[in-house]
Amino acid sequence: MRAARCTAYGAPEGLEVVTSHDPEPGPGHVLVDVHAAAVNFPDVLLIADRYQVPAPLPFTPGSEFAGVIAGLGAGVEGPPVGTPVAGAVLTGAFAEKVVVPVEGLRPVPDGLDMVHAAAFHVTYATAYHALVTVGSGTAGEWVTVLGAAGGVGSAAVDVASRLGMRVVAAASSEERLKTAYGLGAEAGVDYVREDLKTRVRELTGEGAHLVVDPVGGDHAEAALRALRRGGRFVTVGYADGRIPRVPLNLVLLKDAVIRGFEIRMLRRYAPDTVAAGDAALARLVRDGMRPLVSRVHPLTEVAAALTDVAERRATGKVVIDMTR
Structure with missing residues (x-):
């Protein structure tokens, strides 16, 4: 699979796009084929080693994604392979595949394509x-x-x-x-x-x-x-x-x-509150709400995508389309 890789802390232009082995989901985890990943300001801070929670080198940045379940680890009974999902991780989303705990996934609200699903949750x-x-x-x-x-x-x-x-x-x-x-x-x-x-x-x-x-x-x-x-x-x-x-x-x-x-922290300590919020947001999506996506980049332009966010050149969300 292709993935962005941070091997030294600093500016986004220091990232490389590399090819590596596909990850395997362990117990309680799910493998997702990533179709799109959104860029958030904490991604910029993690690359610069300025975030509240450090990411040890080397790592693949990216925290927000949407895709399709490609494999289930031991003890995971669902959602089944082929299900569209969105999710969040601290790092790892700027890759064609990502492994996440099953509880870290959310259904894609009806009406959102993968680019907008990645930018939403x-x-x-x-x-x-x-x-x-x-x-x-x-x-x-x-x-x-x-x-x-x-x-x-x-x-x-x-x-x-x-x-x-x-x-x-x-x-x-x-x-x-x-x-x-x-x-x-x-x-x-x-x-x-x-x-x-x-x-x-x-x-x-x-x-x-x-x-x-x-x-x-x-x-x-x-x-x-x-x-x-x-x-x-x-x-x-x-x-x-x-x-x-x-x-x-x-x-x-x-x-x-x-x-x-x-x-x-809310996901960790108040999952019922998060679920109620997800339901409220899904209703708003059904009523026509869509996230504002101003720029879409291929993975090869991951540094440019992060720079757009770091320098506040974009409005709304910037998304990396893994299918391009």
């Missing part, structure tokens, strides 16, 4: 649970979404809008804000040219009820300052590269709640 599950499970967002509330044209950000705008929340999209350019408007955002702030705190408060009156932040950096504090009293702030990642240092007196004065959210 991680970002949309993150968005849904950040908004609903952790953020307690409800219809009619104002939600500020940072990085609103990125992978998680665009998913959060999409899901929040479909659930009746009023979205203020925050992004780095008018072009990226247009993407968010197309996904249902009611208002937008270009935080390069406008003061985020001032504009959010002007747009929402008393301030946002909820912030979903996959970006971090300086804009996190500004968004926190733009919360109304009793508001909630959910931190889900640090695409800016800088982890915010929040003055706790802001939390005290606003009676605010700050929550962290990471989808892998």
Whole structure:
């Protein structure tokens, strides 16, 4: 099989595409023929050895994929060979075949092709649970979404809008804000040219009820300052590269709640909650929701795909098509 390989930490251009033996599924594991794999910002961090969880060298990057079951390990009774599935791993998805624990697989929602299935689960599950499970967002509330044209950000705008929340999209350019408007955002702030705190408060009156932040950096504090009293702030990642240092007196004065959210931990500790979220997302897909995929690359262009994400050149998701 072909696979991307990281043999030294650094920039994406250091990756190689190599040919290696097909993996074999062990007990409790499943072999999947990967048809498509989505690129996420943590993939960039893992290659650079800047992620919270290190990946020992050498390794195949890639965390989100869709494909077809090709083999079952000992003790696995299903799903049967030939079943379309989507899944997530820490590493290993940028390959034509991947071995994963059977519990790490999800059915592909009806209506999604393999490219969109690969781009769906991680970002949309993150968005849904950040908004609903952790953020307690409800219809009619104002939600500020940072990085609103990125992978998680665009998913959060999409899901929040479909659930009746009023979205203020925050992004780095008018072009990226247009993407968010197309996904249902009611208002937008270009935080390069406008003061985020001032504009959010002007747009929402008393301030946002909820912030979903996959970006971090300086804009996190500004968004926190733009919360109304009793508001909630959910931190889900640090695409800016800088982890915010929040003055706790802001939390005290606003009676605010700050929550962290990471989808892998929810899968481990609250599988029933994850299943309920999957069902809710499947209903939204049946109603027409689709992840925004702006660029599709073959595996030979894996470095370019990762660079698109690292340098924020793409909107929505970037996907590697393993069949090309």
